[in-house]
Amino acid sequence: MRSAVVMLRSIWYILVVTCLFNFGEASDLYEETLVLKPPNDDQLYAVFNFSTVSEDLKSLKNHHYSLFPRVIGELIRKYGIAEFHLSMTQGLWRYERWGHPYYPAPPGAQLWVWFQPEIESVEASWKGFTNALSGLLCASLNFIGKTETVTPTLSFRPQGAIQDASSSLLRYAVLSRETLCTENLTPWLKMLPCGSNSGISSLLNPAALHHSQYLSLGLNYKQKCFEKNCDNPAIQLHQSVSTMFDLRKSTSEKPGFSVSTILNKKIKGPCPLAHRSDIRLSVPEVQWNINFDGDEKTTPILVVHCHLAGIGQQEGGVRCRLSNSAARNISVLVMQTVPWFLQVYLHTLQITDQDGKILLPKRVTFRPAKIRQSPHFLEYMLNISPSSTIKIALQFNRGFLTWTEHPPDANHGFYIGSTVVSVREKDIEIMGSDNVHHIYSEALQVFVPVPDFSMPYNVICLACTVLAIAFGSLHNLTTRRYQAFDSDEPKAESFVNKLMSFLKKLIGLVKRDKLIEPGNKDS
Template identity: 35%
Template sequence: VDKAWKELSNILSGIFCASLNFIDSTNTVTPTASFKPLGLANGTDHHLLRYAVLPREVVCTENLTPWKKLLPCGSKAGLAVLLKAERLFHSSYHSQAVHIRPICRDASCLAVSWELRQSLTVVFDTFSSSQGKKDWSLFKMFSRTLTDACPLASQSKVYVDISPKNKEKELLEVTPPPASVYEAIVQGDKRTYAVYDLLSPSLFNTSRSLNVQLKWKRPQDSSELPTPILHAQRYVSGYGLQTGEISTLIYNTHPYRAFPVILLETVPWYLRLYVHTLTIITKGKENKPSYIHYQPAQDRRRPHLLEMLIQLPASSVTKITIQFERALLKWTEYTPDPNHGFYVSSSVLSALVPSVIAMKDVDVEQSPLFTSLFPSSDGSSYFVRLYTEPLLVNLPTPDFSMPYNVICLTCTVVAVCYGSFYNLLTRTFHVEEPSRGGLAKWLANIIRKFRGVPPL
């Protein structure tokens, strides 16, 4: 399995021009409860599962180009024409993913096919870029408009969230008017969407391009976004370069429902965890996990792995802390910018969050798009996987300028001493006898005689 995992990471690194070839045993773990294979390989044998994170690497333009080439029409037609690199990477948040899983080709499952799903998530801060206005359009965000659909696509739709907030539905104006409006339950909340079908012939009859615009009929104040039921944050505390503490805060804002959550922590080997200092506090009381799995790290071989099943009471904040000690690396193991710090991968939270609004089975069958993006087990809950922010930890760093200074000083001393000694050994000395002089000396003596100076 480890050999196949290494080959897969190298292949994906070449396909997407990414640094996935840096995945090795030092950042790979085998989770037991947080993840499981999808598709036909859905099983419980966690020994065949691998999970790795490179928190230092970021997505860049050279990763977007091969990602777009996997699309049926590339970036020539359809929704992909909006994927302009200079606009996407100018956003507040950008993420792209590729999911591959085996599925049945028909109902009898006599043949197996591989499903490739690509997703792109972009967050634009239009409120700041538009000088305090909430109005937006496709052209303002992507500098392009939609001209046609991909000929190879069976579905090509644009969904615009026009859900009313505090009875403000009449204040929104979407142009051009949508052909249909769709309502769905997304993560426990009822949402309303304006739908634009790019495969509809009537969409491009009035104009050659589609530029969806959302305008407010009167200026709006910046209102706070609703707080999700499950959210978390993570930080490092402590002082000095010897010990520290990792703290994770998990929030359950549901007014009356408690639910369990699975926490996955992956910590590099150079942060040596003190497992006996692990504490879980909820509402001032100790919260014992129902399940805990810990795999200690091995220096330069594998990281720490900690998985816990924690019950979150309603309207509560759960604080998880664990102390660690910083290790001293070899001078060849430091990054080119060691004073910037070392990154620790994000924690992973997996939970079935109870829904405020129940979803009917008929709604699940009629909305395959939203059920694939926001899966739910039944009408009373939906599955959520959260990733906290990565951590930046400083390690004891030697003075890398000292070897340079020693080399320069040593080379200078050797060059001066050896050069002088070699010059004395190899130089040839000649004794020159003084010349008797001539006409010049005779003229000089005459001049000196007139001036009263002794002759030469």
């Protein structure tokens, strides 16, 4: 008994010392912020920011995790990730009505990753990482393959501290058809230190979020340097939820709004693990009402729109329009990706201004597609004059796909990813820095020639019918046993006939006995 007590006491001391050591070594910081910005009287732009910073990268290499999610740390170590940015978006951002967003994203799912230079194979790590993220977030990112992947040259530069920024270590892909649903939000919330149990994250109501006009889920990882030499960089995982609510549907009072009414939830209390929790409105209460005067709308400086052109199922084209409302020149970088089954020709690229004058792009990078291996990639720089609009035209021919390459709903068509326009933030007056801001166009739905999918069914039915008739006759001829039949031989009575004759005889005997009984009495 005494030895057991001593052993339990020793184990208790070891646990206490281990916990104190881990607590002293833990240097993770968790911050959460809610930004509310009304672009006009009818909409409310709500941005939820959650940032987890680990100041000791070596602790993750030693499999020690405090607030930083372990599942992300394991993926980073296994696949040699230096930086990745994932967004899943439902809806289209309306630049003319809402201005520029804090975290721009195209419709569907977008993923771009920077890999470490010491990994053996970038393609193998890219495939493994997309499959792992697909299982982690219950998304269809595993459909990202070679035909959806490109390597941008200048468009997506590192946002964190990366030793080697060679474009060969970068991979970019977009799935415009990917939808965002509640099963993606649930594992995303589990990465937060407090989950959805307390703090600002407790306001996230899936039903209210999916009833909004725009919803975007972000997951971003990068390295940060707090020292000049950057010997031991810190790592940051930034999670964001951007949504646009229609106040006319969410509230009954106008003007004004109530956060608890819009989201149908209240804050359950502060997150005890959060180093900082901010709501970008200086109001201590959970609910508040704010009145907005005037009808002022935010007008963006740079806007891009794209649409399809062409008639029929053979030829087509992509038409884009870039508008600059500023009183100065703006230099932009345009990136376009086109699927491999649309035959694009570089000589058809035509850029004109609003007066019809042809403009020449700079630093053009064009990689033609390889059939069933990689898409078309086009990247070039443009200079947009003050208060002007330029038009971009690119023609293509529709190719033919085998019937096995069409999706189950083939008549729905395919998608061309959003055109990406990269510009410095200070040029569009978002912030005074040289950071790059991305502006996305609409995703284009394109139709290709569809085969007659009823034909295989008809062929199968016809073949089965012919085979049944031919095989059935042949089978009967080879397996049926024939016997000679003699017509003079009396036919054998069946069981039913024998039974009927027996019953008739039995009835006749009964009637005869009844007729004989009176005669016996007289005698």
